[in-house]
Amino acid sequence: MGRHIKAPNMTESKEAGARSRNESIEVGTTVTLLCTNVKIPWSKMFYLIWKINSHKSCRISVVTNDTSFTTCEDEKKMYISTAGDYSLIIPDFSIKDEGIYTCDVSYRAGGYVETIHVSAWARPNLTGWLEDEGGPTFAVCEAQSKPAASIYWKTQWNPSEPKTNSSKNASGLFTVTSRLQLPQNASHNNLTCMVSASPHKWKEIPFNSFKFKGSRNESIEVGTTVTLLCTNVKIPWSEMIYVIWKINSHKNCWISVATNDTSFNTCEDEKKMYISTAGDYSLIIPDFSIKDEGNYTCDVSYRAGGYVETIHVSAWARPSLTGWLEDIGGHTFAICEAQSKPVASIYWKTQWNTSEPKTNSSKDASGLFTVTSCLQLPQNASRNNLTCVVSASPHKWKEIPFNTFKYKASDKVAKHYYYTGPTLLNVRGP
Incomplete structure (x- = not known):
């Protein structure tokens, strides 16, 4: 879908040769923004510069005796016709392309500066549904557009006054929501909400396919x-x-x-x-x-x-809980590891005053979380009196204990927490 915008009759500013106009462009279209109605053969041209001041400023230029260049990082480009028209192509126009576009032209017979104030408009996206939460039934109609749409209702009864509000999202689109209370036993098959026509933008738009909506x-x-x-x-x-x-x-x-x-x-x-x-x-x-x-x-x-x-x-995912012992530098460490979703919480039950365990968590490519807790044991402490516990998660799993600790050949977990070189960190005797 493309649109070719011709330059209308110009309103001259006080500065000779400077002109300006306004253009309103539909979101999603590809636009050919004409610099001016003045046609200049390429053989008589010195240079042409498009200066774009929108969400991100940039410029595009052509010079007859120099290299052309562009600083625009999107797909905007200049188009030069054989008839002597100099246009800017803006593909898939969006609200972020709103701004001031200046065309600066110099040629043998003179020059001019054309400033185009470009705004965006978006055709309404109209939806509707029914709501019933044990009381009256409401018909809801919602239109997302730019500028904000105006909604009214067509019914076969005298309707109550609808409640309407509007908001604007980060992208610049307006959402207008209208809620109409239906009389008892009224059929929604005889109900239509309408978006009023917007001059030069869209015609009146109806919606009548109402269904109950829930989540x-x-x-x-x-x-x-x-x-x-x-x-x-x-x-x-x-x-x-x-x-x-x-x-x-x-x-x-x-x-x-x-x-x-x-x-x-x-x-x-x-x-x-x-x-x-x-x-x-x-x-x-x-x-x-x-x-x-x-x-x-x-x-x-x-x-x-x-x-x-x-x-x-x-x-x-219910926790998969494992545990083992590691020995490093003459000290014993108990490791407990839980893999689950959401992330599990681990604590320890012992018959002695424990040091603070070291704990970290990670998430793998499948979306599962792994929590590892490493606890240093006092000298001569019995692992038979040691339990690690995954705390209960409401509505998902009960508390899960683990107490069958055995030595494992690897000591990589304890080293990760307590050993960084020639000196053990935070390791104390009994």
Whole structure:
């Protein structure tokens, strides 16, 4: 999608030869920003410089008797036509490209400076849904755009006054949200929200595909086979139109069934949909792993309505706990190591006053955390009276003890904590 912007009639400033104009450009388009309507053959040109003052200032120049150069690090470039037009190409225009663009031209018969004040606009992205939390039903309509959109409602009843608010995100886009309370037993099939037309930018935009929308969090143990329920709403297959599971994890895919169409599954692993006789529509995830973390959206449409449920799925792994003894410099050290997700917390139980253990943690490529705790034992202390414990994690695992310590040939962990050269660090006798 491209746009060629011609230079309109100029408003001359007080300085002769200096002109300025305003341009409003749609986000996502490729723009050809014309310097001026004055056509100058290349044979009569001395130089042309585009000075760009946006989120990052840069310049592009061509000189008839010198090398051309650009300091712009994106894909902006100059275009010179055979007809004598000198333009700037801005591919995939974004809000960060807003700014002041100055075209400085010198040729045999004179010169001029053209300043173009460039602003961005973004066509509204319009969505809507229904909310019901045990009370009245609300229809929600949301438009993201630039400038801020104006929303109004069309209904077959006298509506209450909607509640509307707006915000602006870091990228410069405005989000306008309008909430309308529906009368009891009102059908949302007779409901439309509208984004008002914006002169010279977009036409009036309607939205009327309202569905109930919900979200929840699920934390799943690694290695288990999961039946992820779409929602508690039960819908007989005879009433169903379609169900789509949209999976956004390490690899995006989707699974769908429709009563009047072929089923689809683009997932390359063993994920599949399960439909029960009771009207539940679930996703089966066998051998759940950390890479399966992500957002799972169930989009359902049936004769009486529809809903969209988004499930934020995270993984947890029960601690794998091991321990051993190491001997260095005549001192004994007990090492305890737990691999888990989230990161585990280790403490020690002894029959003597212990020194402060040395502990660190790391995370491997698979997303598992390893916590290692190293405790120096007093001289002649019995390892039979020693236990390391992984603290309980609410809703995930109970407290886990380890007390079968044996010597291990390696002494690399103790050396890491207590030995850096010819002198032992923090090592004390009994």
